[in-house]
Each structure stands twice: as C-alpha cells, then as structure tokens.
Amino acid sequence: MKKETILKAVNDISDDFIAEAAPSGWMPKEKPAFGWLNGKVLAGILAAVLMIAILPVLMRPRRPDIQTVTPYHVCETIREAEDITGFTFAYPETYKDWKVSQISVYTGSMIEVIYADADGETARIRKAEGNDDISGDYNAYAQETILHAGAREITARGDDDSVSLMTWSENGYSCSVSFSEPLSSEDAAAFAAEIQ
Template sequence: MKKLLKPMVIAAAATMAFSATAFAGTSSPYSLNINGKAANGEVLVLVPLRETAEQLGFKVSYNKGTILVDDGIMHTNLTIGENSYQVVTSNPDLVGMSAPFSLSSAPVMTNGKTYVPIELFVPLTGNDSSIIKTDGSAISISKKADTKNEDVQIPNPLTEHETLADLAKTVGFDVTLPTLDKAYKETAFIDISGTTADVRFADGEDTITFRKAKGSDDISGDNKTYKENKTIAVKDVSVSVKGNDGINTATWQKDGFTYSFSSDKAMTQDALVKAIENLF
C-alpha cells in the first residue's frame, strides 16, 4: 500500500533534532536557505495523522485529549504538544512495549487537523526506515503487506545485568536505590537503551520499579489516567505524584537527572517519602 503525502514541512532549531532514542534514518532531505545562506537548523516533516494512518491500515480515535492509533497489533497513544511516544504490540510473540522515546516534534494541531512527525510510522510498521522515500518534492510511505505478521518487530530495549554496579557502568552514572521495607527484594537490574537505569523490587504481592536517567523527560512509562495528580515536596525537591486511592507513580528531576518510582499497589504519601527521601 503506497500513499503520496502532502506534508507540513517546517524549520526548527537544532534543539529539536532527534533525541538519542529516536528512530534514525528518517530525517528530512530538505534544507533551509535564508537570503541565500544555509540556515543552521533542522527541517522537520509533519504529516496529517488520520489521512496517513488510515491509508496504512490504522484506526485513529480521539478521547479526552488523547489520540489512539491502532491496527489491532500495533498501538500508540499520542497527546498534542507532548514529545513523548511509546509503541505497544499485542502480539504475544514480540516484546510488548518500547521504551518511551522522543521524535523530531510533538504532535501538533492546526486548522483542526493533527500532524505528527513522519518517522512515527517507522516503529508503528516494523522499524524499517526504508518505508519512507523521497522523490524530488514528493514523499511516499509504504507498508509491507505482511507487516501485521512476522515482519513486525519492536527491538527489545531492555538489557538485564547481574549487579547494580554492572548497571551503573553501562548507563554511565551512579544509581542510589530507594529505602524499602526489608520484605522487598531486588529482582532485576536493567538498562533501557543504555541510557536509563531500571531496578525492580518485589515482596510477593507488590512490584516496585525505580528509574533514573539523564535529562528531564518523564521516564516512568506510566500513561494511565488517575483520579489524583498533585505535587508534593520531599526536602527541597518537587515530586509529581499520581494514583487512585494512594500513589502509584512519582516523578521528579534533580541535578540534571530525571527519576521515577512506581508501585503496582498504591502506597501512602508517607510511605513514598520514606522510600525516596534518601535519594535527595
């Protein structure tokens, strides 16, 4: 299936270039000249979401500010203005969820139409950047006929390590662990794409995930809607918390790093503060 696109081509500052976790090989071939001189910036290609997605076999639905793109096998939820993406597959033979990643732009809406970076369709259709081609001023995108079957692959971004020291060496920074009840045992030391430290704890009834990475993005991977969202102070740090009848996820930034702390079972605010206050 092939569709010629009429994209929105915009210029952006260099800070809008792909992040380290973006899918490479899909940047625009266009360049920008101003008064005859090459501009120092990136030219981004945004395509109409519904038109592009539906031609590629996806359904697009809107619900309270969230946009679901789904073909029955591959799914993603988008939010206008948020440059945070995650692709999920319901195929039990494949890795279920990608790590959160950024692209060249957040989804944007103009004149009632949603536009997304064209490279979003690379992970959604199997991570083959060759599906996007340019011919002069025309851009085409095609999807393999058998993408829904064996060709759909989400590369596993998770690498497990034997020790916390091995994990810290891989991500390139120290990882101090939260203080938990002795019933919780460390069950996994994981790096996500070599940039995020992910440590799991379990007590037989609850699983806790603690993450740390450089930057300021939300790395929790928790896109659920909760009844309660608020900010609390732990020492001199503002911590964003959300949950139902307690706290399920907490996120914060400090000294150039971003953190998240998630519990399958909602915990009290006092329990959360006790768990993470030694990190500040």
C-alpha cells in the same frame, strides 16, 4: 439487515477511529512508546545496532542461533548498570517485604530497578539523564499533587489520596517510581527520599 448486525460490524472499525474518539479519562494517555528517547539514547541505539551488525563477523557461533534483540540489558549488579550508563543510582535495597528482583539498563542510558515480593512485582524505579517523564506509566490518575522529600519536589499521581506514580528531575537526571499497589503520600515520599 438487522440493526444488531450493523452495531456488531462497527466493533471492528479502524483502531485509529476508536483511539481518536476515546472519551477523556477512559484510556491511559497515549504517549510515544519510547517517550524518553533523546539524542543520547538514539546514539546508544545506533551504537547497539552497529555492535549487532559487527558481532556476527567477529564471533562465529558453532551452531546457528535464533536470538531476540531486546532494547534492554539485565545486569547482575547496580555497579554493572552504572558502568554502562555512566551515572550512579542509589535506592533502598529493601522496603517492607519487597526486594530488588531485577536491575536493567535500557538502550545504555536508563537504569530500571524492579522490586518484588512473594506475590510479584511491587514497584519499579527508573533514572536517566534529562528532564523527560521516563516512567512509561500512561494511566490517567484522578489526582496530581506535589510531595516534598527534603529539597526535592516530586510530582505524585494517584487515585483516592494514594500514590501510584512519582516523577521528578534533579541535577540533570529524571527519576520515576511506579507502584503496583498504591502507597500513602507519606510512605511514597519516604521511599523517594532514599533514591539518588
């Protein structure tokens, strides 16, 4: 056997062993894919599952469809999203040349608004009931600082003195903002100040 052979055979060892041994800071932090799940969200999922089970009985399609069930619902307006979740969500309609490109509700309990410019996605903001980190951003950033937007205290993460991710909790709700391209602390805080 050649020594190169064994080094190549090591390449496909168990994913668990590779993930277990990942040196600190190399891999984004592993969190449950649905870390923001809580009792209310699970109740929402249960309700959705029940609806899915009942719907075929209630509605007889004229032809059989193959449908993909997704855990989110794309909304036409923010009002529609607010009606589903039962809480309000205010945010800047535009920022620089960014515009809102999609409003979604995840499992009936979390609103997500995505901004985009001509080149694609620029930012996504989320709001849900509770105090958990709902960002879904598991990158390991070099810096973590606290920003202030009025009385709001924001945890900002990023590299090279810029901000890629902001999270905060206020009045029983968690919010997160993740930027595709990092912003300066001042711009990021100003952006966050407009989110309610």
